[in-house]
Amino acid sequence: MTDELTPSQYVVLGLIARNGPMTPYELKGRIEQSVENYWPIPHAQLYRDPPRLAELGLLTERAEEHGRRRRVFHLTDAGREALHRWLADPTSSPPETRNPALLKLTFTDLASPAEVAALARTQAARHRQWADAYRQRLADLDPADPATASRTRLLELGIRHEQNYVDFWETLAAESA
Amino acid sequence: MTDELTPSQYVVLGLIARNGPMTPYELKGRIEQSVENYWPIPHAQLYRDPPRLAELGLLTERAEEHGRRRRVFHLTDAGREALHRWLADPTSSPPETRNPALLKLTFTDLASPAEVAALARTQAARHRQWADAYRQRLADLDPADPATASRTRLLELGIRHEQNYVDFWETLAAESA
DNA sequence: TAACCTATAGTCTCACTGAGACGGTATCGA
DNA sequence: TCGATACCGTCTCAGTGAGACTATAGGTTA
Known part of the structure; x- marks a missing residue:
């Protein structure tokens, strides 16, 4: 449970691992359909986490070739490893509810x-x-x-x-x- | 749902309304037995909220007469009113889970x-x-x-x-x- | 072709929170 | 009277939440 990353960062890694390179905006769309019910992530966070993960060498950033040249984040081998270490750990911090x-x-x-x-x-x-x-x-x-x-x-x-x-x-x- | 106060502040008001004047430390004890399962409150928050509520006139602060002279917070009429307004409002922001x-x-x-x-x-x-x-x-x-x-x-x-x-x-x- | 509209996409800021280290104080037994 | 232990409170600081704000792209209309 010595977590290297925050849960939202693992979500970013996981979504990119499953669906391929993505921009923060695309991440936002994916999360709205799935994860937000048991781990809400404010959209601004999805612009903060990927650059941080890139600093750590777990993602790499490239600009789109055409159009808006948005920042597209790709998974690195180190990122994939970090994700699998997390998935292989059966412990996790306890669920919290705010009702x-x-x-x-x-x-x-x-x-x-x-x-x-x-x-x-x-x-x-x-x-x-x-x-x-x-x-x-x-x-x-x-x-x-x-x-x-x-x-x-x-x-x-x-x-x-x-x-x-x-x-x-x-x-x-x-x-x- | 135009909330005047944060949920944790209403908890403070509610606990004092029910149990009488309390110190932050006593609040902490009460919360551990009850509310923390559906609204976690870090203990430091219980030293931040009551003074804030006192500024707003919803609590008053007195020192214990003997011993450690801890800060004891009492409910004011305004505080009781704020609590009842909140209780009478059937709406509330949606529950959140982090799992x-x-x-x-x-x-x-x-x-x-x-x-x-x-x-x-x-x-x-x-x-x-x-x-x-x-x-x-x-x-x-x-x-x-x-x-x-x-x-x-x-x-x-x-x-x-x-x-x-x-x-x-x-x-x-x-x-x- | 300019003006406008709408959806898309991203940035910024600021007060607040979360986490826990840290510091004092009372109590009690040896 | 010393130390141990529980009790009690403060502090700090990075991180978060909320949402206002800005910017860009691609139409549509005039």
């Missing part, structure tokens, strides 16, 4: 049942939306993609995760009604 | 099945520990405490949450074995 709604729920003894019910309904709706979005993405997966197996697993986990919260908040809404 | 293990799983097509299995076993064990810890806390709850109702709910949610991940990783471990 403001649960914070409010913590103090429900200071609030009214009506307020709790309103909170619960809002949250149930939100988690239902997430679950539906995941189901949609699952249906849209391209079976030819080499990453489909892991995507499927992650989406199924996401659906069960969200459904768990839907059930929780719906029950609570019913009880507080 | 490095899922990040590794994202790139399993670049790893070996043995590595995936090792990761899965490690993660299953970790989540099982969390689930057990929650079950223990649930058993230890003091029914006389006014916050028991919300604590029970939150712990039950936590148990289901962790169990979900235990199941996920165990299945994956079995498949990759």
Whole structure:
């Protein structure tokens, strides 16, 4: 767990390893479809990490040949090795959740049942939306993609995760009604 | 959702509202038993937030009368009002999760099945520990405490949450074995 | 061909946070 | 009275988050 790099940096390495050389903007697009649900990365970070990784010799930077001459980052052998070392390590720092709604729920003894019910309904709706979005993405997966197996697993986990919260908040809404 | 304060500041207000005047150190103790699972707060933050809230007139600061003369923070009427406004608002910013293990799983097509299995076993064990810890806390709850109702709910949610991940990783471990 | 529009792409800044090293203070046993 | 240990609090500094801001490309219209 002596991590050489930050998680977002490994994401950059991983995406480039899988999909080939990319610009920060392309990285941003990839992340929006996948990783952001369990590791949010603000877009500005994707302009900070690749140059840093290039300094470390894990990526190399080249300019596009035509047009805008955007900065395209390529994986080096050292980068591929760093990525595989990370993947081979079964440990990782513990998951963290930040859920403001649960914070409010913590103090429900200071609030009214009506307020709790309103909170619960809002949250149930939100988690239902997430679950539906995941189901949609699952249906849209391209079976030819080499990453489909892991995507499927992650989406199924996401659906069960969200459904768990839907059930929780719906029950609570019913009880507080 | 136009939040006047940060979530951690509302936690400070809430804990003082429920338990009476507290020092930053006492806040730290309270948070370790409850809130840190869905809203981690580094301890140094608990020395930064209360003075800030005092500047805003939401807390007042007094020194202990004896001994170490620690800084004890009391809730003001304005503080109580701010807390209730927050509790009465059913919206909140969306939950965020940061789970490095899922990040590794994202790139399993670049790893070996043995590595995936090792990761899965490690993660299953970790989540099982969390689930057990929650079950223990649930058993230890003091029914006389006014916050028991919300604590029970939150712990039950936590148990289901962790169990979900235990199941996920165990299945994956079995498949990759 | 200039003016404009929209999507695309990237930069910048600033307050804040996270992590943990570090420093003091009370308590207690030997 | 010394040292050990737990308790308590401060400090620092790189890194992050949020989003305003700037810039470029490729149309479309006039």
